[in-house]
Amino acid sequence: MNSPKRWPYCERPNAVDLNSVLGRLRLTLNRDRLIETARALIAVPSPTGQAGAVLDRAAEMLQSDGLSVSRVAAGHDPAPAVVARMDSGRPGRTLQFDGHLDTVHLPFCPPKLEGDRLCGSGASDMKSGVAAAIEAMRMLRSSGLLTRGAILLTLHDLHEAPWGRGEQLDRMIVEGIVGDAVLLPEPFCEHLPIAGRGAATWKVILRRNGLPVHEVHRPADQPSVIAAGAELVRHLQTLDDQLKHQVHPVAGRPSVFIGQFHSGEIYNQFPQEAMLEGTRRWLPGTDRQAVEAEMRQFFAKLACDHGVEADVEFRLIRDAFSLDLDSPLVTKFQQAYSAVVGRPLPTGPKPFVDDGNSFWALAQIAAITHGPRAGGQHTVDEWVSLEDLERVALIYAVTAWLFCNQETA
Numbered sequence: 029m030n031s032p033k034r035w036p037y038c039e040r041p042n043a044v045d046l047n048s049v050l051g052r053l054r055l056t057l058n059r060d061r062l063i064e065t066a067r068a069l070i071a072v073p074s075p076t077g078q079a080g081a082v083l084d085r086a087a088e089m090l091q092s093d094g095l096s097v098s099r100v101a102a103g104h105d106p107a108p109a110v111v112a113r114m115d116s117g118r119p120g121r122t123l124q125f126d127g128h129l130d131t132v133h134l135p136f137c138p139p140k141l142e143g144d145r146l147c148g149s150g151a152s153d154m155k156s157g158v159a160a161a162i163e164a165m166r167m168l169r170s171s172g173l174l175t176r177g178a179i180l181l182t183l184h185d186l187h188e189a190p191w192g193r194g195e196q197l198d199r200m201i202v203e204g205i206v207g208d209a210v211l212l213p214e215p216f217c218e219h220l221p222i223a224g225r226g227a228a229t230w231k232v233i234l235r236r237n238g239l240p241v242h243e244v245h246r247p248a249d250q251p252s253v254i255a256a257g258a259e260l261v262r263h264l265q266t267l268d269d270q271l272k273h274q275v276h277p278v279a280g281r282p283s284v285f286i287g288q289f290h291s292g293e294i295y296n297q298f299p300q301e302a303m304l305e306g307t308r309r310w311l312p313g314t315d316r317q318a319v320e321a322e323m324r325q326f327f328a329k330l331a332c333d334h335g336v337e338a339d340v341e342f343r344l345i346r347d348a349f350s351l352d353l354d355s356p357l358v359t360k361f362q363q364a365y366s367a368v369v370g371r372p373l374p375t376g377p378k379p380f381v382d383d384g385n386s387f388w389a390l391a392q393i394a395a396i397t398h399g400p401r402a403g404g405q406h407t408v409d410e411w412v413s414l415e416d417l418e419r420v421a422l423i424y425a426v427t428a429w430l431f432c433n434q435e436t437a
């Protein structure tokens with residue numbers, strides 16, 4: 029017969045337990061170590077596709093922390109992903125912390141402290157958030173509070189579009205390198221994102237036979253690619269008008285958007301090509317393959333009707349996202365957030381797509397995007413609030429304690 033479970037193994041920790049755990053975790057939070065970790069990650073340039081060196085740096089740090097670390101290429105040999113595990117040695121749930129260490133392709137800015145702010149490439153998106161997740165693992169280890177289950181930390185490349193589209197993480201998810209739920213420390217903390225649209229880019233090149241020629245030599249039987257493009261714009265606007273009637277209470281409406289339309293070189297040359305590109309967004313519950321098929325069919329019909337050829341590219345960014353509010357992750361995260369901040373985090377839409385969408389779309393794993401107050405994402409002026417980084421480390425550690433210390437996996 030098992031002996032009765034006692035604190036800290038109880039399944040439903042009461043408020044006293046939680047406050048005491050919070051106190052113990054606060055004592056183990058090391059601000060200098062957290063800042064140094066973020067600085068060390070920012071200091072290694074890592075444009076998308078070339079994040080190998082920073083992943084090596086992260087792996088070294090985690091190994092010197094005594095964590096079990098392995099590397100998996102997951103289809104991207106130049107920058108194998110980092111898979112680190114902290115296991116209690118007892119059965120329980122596994123909480124995954126996941127982050128990308130690649131940054132957008134902009135000039136490199138080294139780490140720099142400015143008051144409460146840490147600046148530099150990836151300071152906001154999302155090396156500092158990753159540092160907070162690492163600090164949470166260190167806090168759990170030195171406090172001895174992870175008594176069941178495990179923490180899985182995954183760090184990878186190929187996040188930022190258009191240079192990457194999450195291929196490396198997708199492969200890891202498909203290969204089963206996942207936890208029972210995921211926290212992603214992307215720089216977003218305004219609300220708890222519970223639903224978001226999927227997104228893809230589309231590009232169509234309308235082409236007529238023959239070469240570009242002076243307008244006076246225009247063959248009488250040749251269609252105008254500009255006129256076909258203009259018709260396409262009109263049809264896409266009609267499609268967008270129809271889509272606005274499908275409204276999700278949180279995620280909003282699906283859309284088709286045109287961002288570019290180019291054709292011709294000079295005023296009196298009869299052009300050969302017209303290029304249009306934009307995005308298509310859809311709601312949770314929509315079959316993304318059906319969306320792609322519909323768009324391809326749409327472009328093919330337009331081309332046929334106007335006697336032009338259409339080269340179509342349709343590329344998924346991320347599928348749509350939904351979060352089950354009754355999932356243990358949400359309950360435990362909100363308990364942790366309330367303990368640290370004093371109130372639960374209000375819910376709202378996910379206005380962007382991120383890797384949480386992939387966990388949901390590919391494996392139906394609950395994923396919460398929550399990170400530090402930060403700014404300047406995708407610019408050369410990235411910053412993160414250091415005080416807020418400490419808050420994130422604390423919330424991650426408390427959530428892990430609440431989520432993992434359960435008998436059931």
Ligand SMILES: [Zn+2]
Pocket residue numbers: 128153154187214
């Ligand atoms: Zn990011």
